Amino acid sequence: MRVLVVMAMHAEAEPVVRELGLAPVSTPPWAAHVPMKLYQGRVGSMELDLVVNGVDKQSGLDLIGTQAATASAMLGCEAFKPDLVVSAGTCGGFAKRGGEIGKVYLAEDRVWYHDRRVPIPGFDAMARGGYMVANLDNVAETLGLARGVVTTGDSLDLSAEDSERIEAVGAHAKEMEAAAVAWVAGLFGAGFTALKSVTDIVDGPHPPEEEFFENLKHATEQLAKELVRLVHAIAEDAGLA
Amino acid sequence: MRVLVVMAMHAEAEPVVRELGLAPVSTPPWAAHVPMKLYQGRVGSMELDLVVNGVDKQSGLDLIGTQAATASAMLGCEAFKPDLVVSAGTCGGFAKRGGEIGKVYLAEDRVWYHDRRVPIPGFDAMARGGYMVANLDNVAETLGLARGVVTTGDSLDLSAEDSERIEAVGAHAKEMEAAAVAWVAGLFGAGFTALKSVTDIVDGPHPPEEEFFENLKHATEQLAKELVRLVHAIAEDAGLA
Incomplete structure (x- = not known):
């Protein structure tokens, strides 16, 4: 069994790499100038590949959003033909549906676009x-x-149009990658799930750009903890641990 | 010199395939279940690869939008290492900036996202x-x-937020793929341009979903005509024709 984890930001991936003891791959199986980074390891006899978007050449900032997520997932799926693809990262939560900072949701039902x-x-x-x-x-x-129900869009803010679609599916996790990764996984016939940790409260008093960095460390620690538990449990469930 | 053309819809690609005498490739160099279609040919001694998104398994409809465009461009760039990538397709035009049905714009300056x-x-x-x-x-x-200035988003309609960003760059062509293809081309160090033919008038009296299919045939014929002229001229300019 082979599992591909796709993550956007280095800060999100760093504790996962450390906790799972993944090794960076200096020459991943894609064109040299492509920014996506690869880490590999094993959980029991399960093979695990982690693709992180890498940084934007111009700004030096982590690539985020659905286009980068599509690219990372395509490269990972083409190279490794995973059985399961996991979009892992941070998200906005909803207080009215029980969301709180550092809460980690495993995707349920379907993953949506809201934009x-x-x-x-x-x-x-x-x-x-x-x-x-x-x-x-x-x-x-x-x-x-x-x-929780996960919903994806390319904006950190919340427009009226986005909100209408988020409410229509009663989403718990608003983020910027999962649906794109899910679509790519589907093209390759792989299973898909998402694991998302809350950095900001969409229906709370603070703008997400203020809460995001304040809570990033706590949220990513929680995410890493649950992702490690999840992949170990999947390996055990498949008789590979 | 090698040129990659990326297109979303079969109806857009069909006259291009015919006019350039491109041949369908039954086993493209990517995973078998991936829906992207490949056509290849030559213009003089210039190699030309055309990747079309293909159809959504569930609905049977042509895949559109930036995620599919990213996937098509990634596959094409990884496989063929093109010198130039062209995003070709249809768009909404703006009457206030001289747009009319069937007018074909070659991208100028920069390509933007508005969503x-x-x-x-x-x-x-x-x-x-x-x-x-x-x-x-x-x-x-x-x-x-x-x-014309080309701007990209994943919606056919126009929200207030999208409109604000479209006006900020004075866009002539509102469409759903170019910026994603441009980003991928940049990852691979390839040049990029877009060629977009107007199917609907964004600031006109009709909703785009009514005008789009009404004008699709005329717009795609104009697009094919100009794309054929463009690739021949590029081949000539590079001394390959």
Whole structure:
């Protein structure tokens, strides 16, 4: 069994790399100038590949959003043909649905887009995504993981149009990558899930850009802790640990 | 010299395939279940690869938007290491800036996103894109091609937030793929341009979903005509024709 984890930011990935004892791969199997970084290791006899977006050449900042997530997932899926793909990272939570800083959600049901609007029959549904997540109910129950509906868009703020679509699916985790990774996983016939840790409260009093960096360290520590537990439990569940 | 053309819809690609005499490749160099279609041919001694998104498994509809465009461009760039990448397709035009149905714009200056909003210093600029296009001024002048600023987002409609960003760059062509393709081309050190044909008038009286299909045939015929002229002129300019 082979699992691909896709993450956007180095700060999110660093504790995962450390806790799972993953090794950086200096020459990943893609073109040399492509910024995506690769880390590899094993959990029991399960192979684990972690692709991190890497940085934007111009700004030196971590690449974020669905286009970078698509690129990372494509490279990882083409190279490693994973059985399961995990989009792991941080998200905005919703106080009205029990969200709090550092709470970690395992995706449930379907993963949605909230910022793709194409009002043509058929294209409207395709634009919304709604990709099914893998059934990890047993694992989630064993671990006592919170479950939540994940929704994706390329903006950190919240427009009226985005909010309408987020509320329509009762999302728990608003983030910027999962649906893109889910779509790519589906192209390759791989299972998909997402694990998202809350850095900011969308329906709270503070703008996300203030809360995000303040809570990033705590949220990423929680994310790493739960991701390590999750991959160990998946390996055990598959008889590979 | 090798040129990669990336297109979203089969209806857009069909006249291009026919006019350039491109041959479908039944086993493209990527995983079998990936929906992206490949056509190849030559223009003089210039090699030309055309990647079309292909269709969504669930709905049977053409894949559109920036995630599919990213995937197509990644596959094409990894496989063929092109010198130049062209995002070709249809767009919304703006009557107030001279747009009319069937008018074809060659990208000028920079290509933008209008639906990625990240209000954090540095990330805000990265989210807007602003990818430089290749200097094809001589070719454009020879051909008498209209020039226009291209802006990309994942919605066919126009929100207040999108409109604000479109007006900020004075865009001529509002479409759903170019910035994603430009970003990928940049990762691989390839040049980039876009060629976009107007199917609907954003600031006109009709909703785009009504105009789009009505004008698709005319717009794609104009697009094919200009794309054929453009690749021939590029081949000539490079001494390959």
